[in-house]
Amino acid sequence: MIDLRSDTVTKPSAGMRKAMAEADVGDDVYGEDPTVNRLQERVATMLGKQAALFVPSGTMANQIALLTHTRPGDEIILERGSHVFNHEAGGLAALAGVQPFILDGNRGILEADQVEQAIRFQDVHFAPTKLIWLENTHNHGGGTVFPLQKIKDIRGVGLNYDLPVHMDGARFFNACIAADIPPEEYAKHVDAISFCFSKGLGAPVGSILVGSSEFITRAHRYRKMLGGGMRQAGILAAAALYALDNNIERLADDHRNARRLAEGLAALDGVTVMNEPVETNLVYFDAGQTGKNALEVMNDARERGVLVMPETFTEMRAVTHLDVSAEDVEQAIEAFRDIFQA
Numbered sequence: 232m233i234d235l236r237s238d239t240v241t242k243p244s245a246g247m248r249k250a251m252a253e254a255d256v257g258d259d260v261y262g263e264d265p266t267v268n269r270l271q272e273r274v275a276t277m278l279g280k281q282a283a284l285f286v287p288s289g290t291m292a293n294q295i296a297l298l299t300h301t302r303p304g305d306e307i308i309l310e311r312g313s314h315v316f317n318h319e320a321g322g323l324a325a326l327a328g329v330q331p332f333i334l335d336g337n338r339g340i341l342e343a344d345q346v347e348q349a350i351r352f353q354d355v356h357f358a359p360t361k362l363i364w365l366e367n368t369h370n371h372g373g374g375t376v377f378p379l380q381k382i383k384d385i386r387g388v389g390l391n392y393d394l395p396v397h398m399d400g401a402r403f404f405n406a407c408i409a410a411d412i413p414p415e416e417y418a419k420h421v422d423a424i425s426f427c428f429s430k431g432l433g434a435p436v437g438s439i440l441v442g443s444s445e446f447i448t449r450a451h452r453y454r455k456m457l458g459g460g461m462r463q464a465g466i467l468a469a470a471a472l473y474a475l476d477n478n479i480e481r482l483a484d485d486h487r488n489a490r491r492l493a494e495g496l497a498a499l500d501g502v503t504v505m506n507e508p509v510e511t512n513l514v515y516f517d518a519g520q521t522g523k524n525a526l527e528v529m530n531d532a533r534e535r536g537v538l539v540m541p542e543t544f545t546e547m548r549a550v551t552h553l554d555v556s557a558e559d560v561e562q563a564i565e566a567f568r569d570i571f572q573a
């Protein structure tokens with residue numbers, strides 16, 4: 232099967248498994264896992280921040296970030312398609328108890344003046360604005376890279392109004408590679424950031440939250456509260472360290488493969504690629520004009536050895552990652568040609 236549903240489906244390579252098997256471990260709830268400690272220190276340094284916290288998932292990183300930045304009843308500014316708003320089972324409301332002020336971005340990208348206009352002035356009727364939330368790359372926006380200048384401008388607004396800026400960087404390194412921006416340069420312009428090891432970086436489990444020592448100390452308590460204390464997690468941290476050493480630069484291959492896939496799909500009658508130009512590893516396409524809905528396309532593709540994810544009634548997502556080769560992409564294009572031109 233060529234699995235294009237998500238970059239979360241990657242399986243640890245032999246080299247990664249070896250690193251995991253050989254990892255030194257300890258009880259991380261006591262702060263005694265040397266491999267977790269090494270990972271956290273390395274990532275904090277890499278991003279030019281004071282501290283980092285290894286967590287089980289991107290969703291937990293986001294929920295911990297919300298809990299750490301806000302109090303129940305606060306308002307946060309975010310983009311309509313944000314993962315934290317749409318795909319985290321209502322955790323924003325149920326766990327942090329914050330309400331979203333939703334802005335429509337251009338492919339997920341917000342402008343500083345939009346953000347400024349969304350900030351509540353002091354009035355007893357309002358929930359006070361406490362956080363600006365950005366996503367980079369923006370998943371639902373199409374794997375869009377947040378331009379550095381726009382982040383600087385939004386941070387400028389944040390500083391003027393004393394509001395922290397948080398970045399859900401689940402696919403942060405896809406953004407760094409696509410834009411050729413060093414991680415610390417992006418991270419410098421946000422107060423805190425998270426990224427995932429278990430997507431394009433190819434690790435089986437794990438994400439990390441990065442920020443000031445004070446922020447991470449408070450975040451640590453919420454990780455415990457949510458059940459994210461992982462004991463001998465060095466086995467997982469070893470996979471994450473291996474991913475940092477081996478799987479960042481190669482993300483460029485995934486981006487090239489995604490552009491090729493988009494080109495192949497766009498050439499088919501009735502298929503529209505929705506996120507042209509494809510910037511990173513996500514391809515969103517609409518097959519409505521072919522007369523097939525997304526579930527039918529998903530089933531037809533599965534019969535031909537290709538897995539894709541339906542997004543809406545007619546829209547689908549295909550994701551390239553380290554377990555998808557350039558040849559696999561050609562084979563997937565062939566399968567879609569067969570489906571749509573049959």
Ligand code: TLP
Pocket residue numbers: 236237238239287288289290291293314315318366368369370399401402427429438
């Ligand atoms: N996204 C997954 C699904 O949940 C949709 C995917 O396949 O793309 N932030 C962003 C921007 C994400 O895309 C995701 C995962 C997360 C957070 C959550 O990460 P996990 O799955 O580790 O909880």
